[in-house]
Amino acid sequence: HFLRLCEHLDCTPDIWALHDWSTWLTPFFRPGGRRFDTAFYLCCLREPPPVCLDMAEVVSSQWSSPSEATESFLSKEIWLAPPQFYEIRRLANFASLSDLYTFCLDHALEERERWMPITLLTANGAIQLLPGDDLYLEDSDYLEKNLSTEKNTAEIMQEGKTFHRMVLHNRHLYSLHVTFQSKYKHIYPKTYVVSESRL
Numbered sequence: 001h002f003l004r005l006c007e008h009l010d011c012t013p014d015i016w017a018l019h020d021w022s023t024w025l026t027p028f029f030r031p032g033g034r035r036f037d038t039a040f041y042l043c044c045l046r047e048p049p050p051v052c053l054d055m056a057e058v059v060s061s062q063w064s065s066p067s068e069a070t071e072s073f074l075s076k077e078i079w080l081a082p083p084q085f086y087e088i089r090r091l092a093n094f095a096s097l098s099d100l101y102t103f104c105l106d107h108a109l110e111e112r113e114r115w116m117p118i119t120l121l122t123a124n125g126a127i128q129l130l131p132g133d134d135l136y137l138e139d140s141d142y143l144e145k146n147l148s149t150e151k152n153t154a155e156i157m158q159e160g161k162t163f164h165r166m167v168l169h170n171r172h173l174y175s176l177h178v179t180f181q182s183k184y185k186h187i188y189p190k191t192y193v194v195s196e197s198r199l
């Protein structure tokens, strides 16, 4: 369909400008729930391009820096799903677009990881565990169920050494805990903990 669309529009999209960045699978939510396999690509542009909204799949668009996007999320102007939040915090590692572009060129041949978070339901909240975390289980059972514990989130956070997880405080408040090093030489976000006053 994509090829036919390009023929119809007589255009050749510059797909070579795209860099593989990451891939996320939707964690289990409820049996039979819809799941997605979502690839993120990175593309560096000199200027913001025109955006055509189809008002179905895309209803608005906005250009923001990683710190602006983080603030807009925390102040409830926009909503980000946990993977989007993670990726925006990952981009915050780069001081400039050219640093990011250089990183993409230097790592063009590295294998990209595909992650499926596992949700750990605690006595008072939820934590999304990512591969590499002490509590992450490489067990296909968790494709179709959540983990759970009687302990509360603070207790769980006191255990373990290697963290690669997001604590979901509420729909607009996540904190990221990352002490894990990448096997595939990708860059990971820094730990990002929201201040007590926001909790």
Ligand SMILES: *[C@@H]1O[C@H](CO)[C@@H](O)[C@H](O)[C@H]1NC(C)=O
Residues within 6 Å of the ligand: 028, 029, 030, 031, 119, 121, 126, 146
């Ligand atoms: C799994 O965890 C999510 C929290 O991310 C929760 O909303 C959902 O109800 C849980 N599903 C089951 C079946 O426990």
